[in-house]
Amino acid sequence: MKKVLILGGGVGGTIVANVLARKVSPSEANITLVDATGKHTYQPGFIYVAFSDAKPENLVRNERSLLDKHINLIIDEAILIESNERRVRLKSGRILEYDYLVVATGARLCPEELPGFKAAHHFYDLDASIRLRRALDNFPGGRVVIGIGGIPYKCPPAPAEAACQLDYYFTRRGSRHKAEIHYLSPLPRVFPLESVAPLVQEIMESKNIQYIQLFNVERIEPEKGLVHSLEGESLKYDLLIVVPPHKGAKVIEDSGLGDKGGWIPTDKYTLRVKGYDDIYAIGDATDIPISKAGATAHYEAKIVAENIAAEIKGSGMIKRYDGKVRCFCDAGFKKGITMVFDYEHPPKPTRLSRKWYYAKMLVGKLYWSLVLKGWA
Amino acid sequence: MGQDVKVDRVIDARGSFCPGPLMELIKAIREAKVGEVISVYSSDSGSKRDIPLWVEKAGHELIGVFDRNGYAEFIVRKKR
Numbered sequence: 111m112k113k114v115l116i117l118g119g120g121v122g123g124t125i126v127a128n129v130l131a132r133k134v135s136p137s138e139a140n141i142t143l144v145d146a147t148g149k150h151t152y153q154p155g156f157i158y159v160a161f162s163d164a165k166p167e168n169l170v171r172n173e174r175s176l177l178d179k180h181i182n183l184i185i186d187e188a189i190l191i192e193s194n195e196r197r198v199r200l201k202s203g204r205i206l207e208y209d210y211l212v213v214a215t216g217a218r219l220c221p222e223e224l225p226g227f228k229a230a231h232h233f234y235d236l237d238a239s240i241r242l243r244r245a246l247d248n249f250p251g252g253r254v255v256i257g258i259g260g261i262p263y264k265c266p267p268a269p270a271e272a273a274c275q276l277d278y279y280f281t282r283r284g285s286r287h288k289a290e291i292h293y294l295s296p297l298p299r300v301f302p303l304e305s306v307a308p309l310v311q312e313i314m315e316s317k318n319i320q321y322i323q324l325f326n327v328e329r330i331e332p333e334k335g336l337v338h339s340l341e342g343e344s345l346k347y348d349l350l351i352v353v354p355p356h357k358g359a360k361v362i363e364d365s366g367l368g369d370k371g372g373w374i375p376t377d378k379y380t381l382r383v384k385g386y387d388d389i390y391a392i393g394d395a396t397d398i399p400i401s402k403a404g405a406t407a408h409y410e411a412k413i414v415a416e417n418i419a420a421e422i423k424g425s426g427m428i429k430r431y432d433g434k435v436r437c438f439c440d441a442g443f444k445k446g447i448t449m450v451f452d453y454e455h456p457p458k459p460t461r462l463s464r465k466w467y468y469a470k471m472l473v474g475k476l477y478w479s480l481v482l483k484g485w486a
Numbered sequence: 487m488g489q490d491v492k493v494d495r496v497i498d499a500r501g502s503f504c505p506g507p508l509m510e511l512i513k514a515i516r517e518a519k520v521g522e523v524i525s526v527y528s529s530d531s532g533s534k535r536d537i538p539l540w541v542e543k544a545g546h547e548l549i550g551v552f553d554r555n556g557y558a559e560f561i562v563r564k565k566r
C-alpha cells in the first residue's frame with residue numbers, strides 16, 4: 111500500500127486528490143491531503159466582491175465537502191518537508207510519511223515587502239476585497255491608480271481585468287465622470303500576452319482607462335500620495351490598488367526546496383521537483399515560467415494524478431504537461447475575451463464577445479461540481 | 487558563442503507567453519545584486535522589442551542579443 115501525501119487543498123491539491131482517488135483503489139494507496147485552513151476559496155471571485163455584488167460567503171466552502179470520501183483530510187499546517195526521510199512535519203507535531211509527495215501550497219501574499227503598502231488596497235484575498243469595495247463605495251472621486259507590486263503574481267491578466275471592472279463599477283454607480291482610472295503596466299504593452307495586447311489597449315482606450323507602460327511599482331509614499339516605479343517614474347493617486355508581492359509558501363523556504371522567491375524548481379514537463387523522483391509540484395508553488403493560474407494548476411493536477419496512479423500500478427510515467435493554459439477575462443459590460451496557449455503555441459488573437467463573459471461565469475458555476483472533482 | 491562575460495544566472499523562459507520572458511527577467515533583476523549578469527532564453531517573438539525597451543528604461547545594460555537554435559538569448563547586467 112503506497113502513501114500519497116498532498117500539501118495544500120487549493121485548486122491543484124484538491125484535483126490531484128480527487129482524480130487519484132478515482133484511479134487507484136483504497137487497497138492500492140492511502141491518500142492524505144493536508145490543508146492549513148480546511149476552507150477552499152474560489153479566488154477569481156475576489157474581483158466580483160471588490161467591484162460587483164458577489165457575496166463573500168459564496169466563495170468559500172469546506173474542503174471536506176469537496177473531497178472524495180476515501181481521501182483523508184488533515185487540517186494542519188505543513189512546516190517542514192524532510193525529503194531524505196520522506197516525511198513531513200506538521201505544526202501540531204504530527205509527522206506524516208509518504209511514498210509520493212505532491213506540493214500544491216500555492217503562493218503567499220507578502221505586502222510587507224513593498225515599502226508603503228499599508229496605504230494601498232488590493233483584491234488578492236477576501237478581506238482585502240471587502241475593504242476595497244467599501245473604499246470604492248465611499249470614494250468621493252479623483253484618481254484611482256492600479257498597479258503591480260511584484261513579479262510573479264497570480265493570474266497575470268487580473269489587474270487589467272480589474273481596471274475594466276473599475277470602469278464598469280463607476281459607470282453603474284453613475285459616477286464614472288468623477289473617477290480617473292490609471293493602469294500601470296509592468297511591460298511595454300498593456301497586457302502580458304503580446305497577440306492580445308492590441309485588443310486590450312483598444313478596449314482600455316474605448317473606456318477612457320489611461321495607462322502607463324513599463325511601470326513596476328517599487329515604493330509608495332502615502333504622505334505625498336505618490337506611487338513610484340522601479341524604472342524611476344512617479345504618479346499621484348487618490349485611491350491606490352496594488353497587487354501585493356508574492357512568494358512561495360514558508361514551508362518551501364524552511365525546507366530548502368525553493369529558489370529566492372520560495373518557488374519550487376520543477377521540471378516543466380514531468381512536474382517532478384528537480385532532483386527528486388518522489389516529489390511533484392503543481393500550481394502557483396512551482397517556478398515554471400507560465401501563468402500562476404487556476405487553469406494551470408487544474409491541467410497540471412490531472413497529469414500528476416494520472417502519472418502517480420500509473421506508477422502505483424506499475425505502468426510507469428505516461429503523460430507530460432504541454433504547458434496548456436486557457437483563461438477568460440471579463441472586460442466589463444458582460445463582455446469578455448479568451449486565450450488558449452501552451453509551451454509551443456502562442457495564443458491567437460481573440461475577439462471581445464458576450465460568449466467569453468458567459469463562459470467565464472459558467473466556469474465559476476461548474477467550478478465546485480466539475481472542475482474540483484476533476485471531471486472537467 | 488559571441489560572448490565572453492560570466493553569466494551569473496540563466497533563465498529558461500522558452501515556452502512562456504504569459505506572463506512572458508520579460509516578467510521573468512524583471513523578477514530576476516529584482517532578486518540579483520548590482521553587477522550580476524543574467525541570461526534569458528525566449529521563444530516569444532515579443533521579447534526582441536520588450537526586453538531592450540525595459541532594460542533601457544530601467545537603467546540596466548543589454549550586453550547582447552543572440553539568435554540561437556529556435557530561440558533568442560538576451561544577456562543583461564544589473565546596473566543599479
Ligand SMILES: Cc1cc2nc3c(=O)[nH]c(=O)nc-3n(C[C@H](O)[C@H](O)[C@H](O)COP(=O)(O)OP(=O)(O)OC[C@H]3O[C@@H](n4cnc5c(N)ncnc54)[C@H](O)[C@@H]3O)c2cc1C
Pocket residue numbers: 117118119120121122123144145146147149150152153154155156157186187188189214215216217233234235264265268359360361392393394395402403404405406407437438
Ligand atoms: C483576484 C484573482 C483572480 C484570479 N482569477 C483567475 C482566473 O480568472 N482564472 C484562473 O485560472 N486563475 C485565476 N486566479 C488564480 C488562481 O486562483 C490560482 O492560480 C490558483 O488558486 C492556484 O492554485 P494552487 O492549488 O496552486 O494554489 P491555491 O489554490 O492558492 O491553494 C493553496 C492551498 O495551500 C494551502 N497551504 C499553503 N501553505 C500550506 C501549508 N504550509 N500547509 C498546508 N496547507 C498549506 C492553502 O491554505 C491553500 O488552500 C486568480 C487569482 C486571484 C487572486
